[in-house]
Amino acid sequence: MSALLAVQEVSAGYGPIDVLKNVSLEVGEGEMVALIGANGAGKSTLLLCISRCVRQTSGEILFAGRITAGLRPHELARSGVAHAPEGRRIFPRLTVAENLELGAYSRRDRAGIARDMQSVYEMFPVLAERRRQAGGTLSGGEQQMLALSRAWMARPRLLLLDEPSLGLAPLIASQVFEALALWNRGGLAVLLVEQNARQALSLARRAYVLEQGVVTHSGPADKLADDPRVQQAYLGA
Numbered sequence: 001m002s003a004l005l006a007v008q009e010v011s012a013g014y015g016p017i018d019v020l021k022n023v024s025l026e027v028g029e030g031e032m033v034a035l036i037g038a039n040g041a042g043k044s045t046l047l048l049c050i051s052r053c054v055r056q057t058s059g060e061i062l063f064a065g066r067i068t069a070g071l072r073p074h075e076l077a078r079s080g081v082a083h084a085p086e087g088r089r090i091f092p093r094l095t096v097a098e099n100l101e102l103g104a105y106s107r108r109d110r111a112g113i114a115r116d117m118q119s120v121y122e123m124f125p126v127l128a129e130r131r132r133q134a135g136g137t138l139s140g141g142e143q144q145m146l147a148l149s150r151a152w153m154a155r156p157r158l159l160l161l162d163e164p165s166l167g168l169a170p171l172i173a174s175q176v177f178e179a180l181a182l183w184n185r186g187g188l189a190v191l192l193v194e195q196n197a198r199q200a201l202s203l204a205r206r207a208y209v210l211e212q213g214v215v216t217h218s219g220p221a222d223k224l225a226d227d228p229r230v231q232q233a234y235l236g237a
Helices: 043-050 073-079 096-103 110-123 125-129 140-152 170-185 197-203 221-225 228-234
Strands: 003-014 017-028 032-036 056-063 081-084 158-162 189-193 206-211 214-220
Touching: 003 043, 003 189, 017 032, 017 043, 017 056, 017 189, 017 214, 032 043, 032 197, 043 056, 043 081, 043 158, 043 189, 073 081, 081 140, 096 110, 096 140, 110 125, 110 140, 125 140, 140 158, 140 170, 170 189, 170 197, 197 221, 206 221, 206 228, 214 221, 221 228
Parallel strands: 032 189, 032 206, 081 158, 158 189
Antiparallel strands: 003 017, 003 056, 206 214
């Protein structure tokens, strides 16, 4: 599988301290890859680094064969990378429909945008019911549906997704993961950071374990799920 995203020996952090230390990973075209690890391991920092919100101090990141150093975040987004960060970060004063429209701001295919909005409403009927409601008035689960859908509305080649089930009721989390799996089957590549390691490993094709800014394990997701070290540390075994 060709690498859509290639992170090569990347170190990055804040100020003089590197949170990430020589991290390497790949995501292939249409592949879902899980990134698991304890709180503070550097998972969110890695996603921020990939999306050009945190600058790497060494190493290279390539997207679709192009080195991303020097690109601004909005330029990388236009090239096909969407980032749904932890905490949802929707526009609270804009309506559900306006949030979705902003997700598609770089697109010019009006008919395609309309079809995709309808697809979102069919996937998450509660968003259809609240399409004229301000995003900030939605419940936490509804906001997560909106944040995920807004990222998908860009029709990216790669989605960076950070903790989509955090704070959600199990039923709503299940709906979010079903949408994610459907979009992945449609060809969307995903780098998934998820607190529910068991769920992440069941969805992903491959996975990496990040500990204190260092990749310590990697391989097929089902193999990592059977690894006693991973089970003991992250799966409650």
